[in-house]
Amino acid sequence: MYLILSQPSEDYAKAVSHELWMLARPRGVSDSETSQFYCGVQKHTDGRIAIGPLDGTQPVHADADELSFGALIGAAITEEEEAGIVASITEAKGGSINILSLIEASPSLSPNLRTYDQLEADGWFPTEEL
Amino acid sequence: MGFGRYRFRRSFGNVASQFRGARPSTYPLFSGLLDQYPNAAAAYSLRALSSGWLAGDVVEVRRSSDSTTDTFTAGQITGGQMLSFVNNNTTSLYNSARYFNGTSTSVETTGMTSSISYFGACTISADIVVDSTSLTGVVFSLGSASYRLLKTSGGWNIGTNTATGVSVAAGPQTVSVTFDSSGNGISFSIDGTEVWTGTAPGSLPGTSFTLGSRAGGLFFKGSIRNFAITGSSVKNFAYTGLGTSVTAWEDTIGSNDGTETNGAAYTGQPFDGFVSTWYDQSGNANDATQATTTAQPKIVSAGSLVTGGLDFDGVNDFFETSLVPPNAATLIGVANWDVEDQTRMIIGARDGLTQRSYLSQASSGQSAIGVSSSALTDGHIVAGDDYLLFGAYSGSTRLLSTNGSVISDSLGSAPNNTIQGYSVGAFNTAGTNASFMDGTLAEVIVYNSDQSSNRVGIETNINAAYTIY
Numbered sequence: 050m051y052l053i054l055s056q057p058s059e060d061y062a063k064a065v066s067h068e069l070w071m072l073a074r075p076r077g078v079s080d081s082e083t084s085q086f087y088c089g090v091q092k093h094t095d096g097r098i099a100i101g102p103l104d105g106t107q108p109v110h111a112d113a114d115e116l117s118f119g120a121l122i123g124a125a126i127t128e129e130e131e132a133g134i135v136a137s138i139t140e141a142k143g144g145s146i147n148i149l150s151l152i153e154a155s156p157s158l159s160p161n162l163r164t165y166d167q168l169e170a171d172g173w174f175p176t177e178e179l
Numbered sequence: 180m181g182f183g184r185y186r187f188r189r190s191f192g193n194v195a196s197q198f199r200g201a202r203p204s205t206y207p208l209f210s211g212l213l214d215q216y217p218n219a220a221a222a223y224s225l226r227a228l229s230s231g232w233l234a235g236d237v238v239e240v241r242r243s244s245d246s247t248t249d250t251f252t253a254g255q256i257t258g259g260q261m262l263s264f265v266n267n268n269t270t271s272l273y274n275s276a277r278y279f280n281g282t283s284t285s286v287e288t289t290g291m292t293s294s295i296s297y298f299g300a301c302t303i304s305a306d307i308v309v310d311s312t313s314l315t316g317v318v319f320s321l322g323s324a325s326y327r328l329l330k331t332s333g334g335w336n337i338g339t340n341t342a343t344g345v346s347v348a349a350g351p352q353t354v355s356v357t358f359d360s361s362g363n364g365i366s367f368s369i370d371g372t373e374v375w376t377g378t379a380p381g382s383l384p385g386t387s388f389t390l391g392s393r394a395g396g397l398f399f400k401g402s403i404r405n406f407a408i409t410g411s412s413v414k415n416f417a418y419t420g421l422g423t424s425v426t427a428w429e430d431t432i433g434s435n436d437g438t439e440t441n442g443a444a445y446t447g448q449p450f451d452g453f454v455s456t457w458y459d460q461s462g463n464a465n466d467a468t469q470a471t472t473t474a475q476p477k478i479v480s481a482g483s484l485v486t487g488g489l490d491f492d493g494v495n496d497f498f499e500t501s502l503v504p505p506n507a508a509t510l511i512g513v514a515n516w517d518v519e520d521q522t523r524m525i526i527g528a529r530d531g532l533t534q535r536s537y538l539s540q541a542s543s544g545q546s547a548i549g550v551s552s553s554a555l556t557d558g559h560i561v562a563g564d565d566y567l568l569f570g571a572y573s574g575s576t577r578l579l580s581t582n583g584s585v586i587s588d589s590l591g592s593a594p595n596n597t598i599q600g601y602s603v604g605a606f607n608t609a610g611t612n613a614s615f616m617d618g619t620l621a622e623v624i625v626y627n628s629d630q631s632s633n634r635v636g637i638e639t640n641i642n643a644a645y646t647i648y
Binding site: 066070073074082083084085086087088089092101102106107108111140141143144145146147165174175176179 | 313
């Protein structure tokens, strides 16, 4: 599944993907590693931005900064939703979390979820005929 | 003078010798592709391409179990150290332990009591391999939720579902739970260290004891062996968990043999490894990197080293580089495609419609080198076959060799790229990647010069390494 962002900014999308990855490998742990993003960033020619794929679970490090992640996405969701997401991440520290389930549980975000096939049909993945 | 010493002196003075030093079998004189044909702009491989890179890292690998990373030399890949890292040092268990697949594997036996209402004090222990920190799975359970140990995404739980607060770590470990005479879990140890004490009640005991599941659900993914129940007032039984589906579960204490369903030999099935950096061996530090975890090609799949190099999924896997296509270049790739008649890149970059440089399978299913606004295409690619493509262009000529079969034509114009760097396994079209590789890449080399005069020598070296044709 992919999530179309309400804020059509590639930098913002990268920041969300980066903060999602920081839940698993926070700063100080992943500083010397290449991996820095949980998922990819997809641009539509009309300017829309999506992140994904978001399927599967990922570990949540004991030192994960859930408040930083919550603040980053706070503008797109309600205060109650932000509190719920932060609480879920806090509870998952030392274990793992399903990012897609978090998004599906948020009424503000879930309507913007799309499958790969839906995005492809909507022209998100143009290919050049060589 | 002994024979060995004589050989040493003769070897030492012979410039054509393939040996150096006094122990020729231990110190063969290595000469790699880049020793013979130097000055590459970028070179990616899982083998060392020069003597100077024998001790150099060729990849940075991220393992799926806990996302930790490490770097490895070519020797550490062929020597098994990389595989051990990804598989959490469980390769010694391959084909001896049993694998629980997480969806349907269990071992059923009779319980440790003769009565459904009888509780007894005991300790239950096992050596296990945990797939990851996610997924819920039962290691053992009497009936549905008594004398039970289960892993959840939130940590280890005991009994009906008492959370210990102890995080689950992926990989091999020894777990041990002590129960009191009322069936309460009272102590939990990992690798001999007590990590929890408390009271974790169970439900009413059953007469059926299960490893790897409970009541046909919550299946465990990984391996369970050296299982034992010991206690003065319960039936004691133990299994090695090693060998066949029958011998693994023969009771080594009494006659309480277990019956395995849907098990398999353990070969590291829970673990995958992904490459986050494919290091440039040319010395120019044009490392190919992929910071997005979901776009990293695979080097270990289900516990086994991927055959044929790195596996690109054809959906979004690729590496970025900062190497902008030169106007005279040689592009070399060792590839094996999973698909035919589709544009699938070995390497490519595009600033604009007339500013392109790539080596690929084209939509026609042919091998292709693309320069500027056109492509030179040749042999038809067959999915599952290995290919060595050698493409070169400079001045007014363009050449493509497919497994040693050469064609050439006139080059209309140089690509004149100035902005976008090559992507490995994709076509970097003005910053957006497409035409993703679907299959494996074992080696990708770029020269910023026309190496067609060295083509036969380069192809011979590569073909000797991979036996492609």
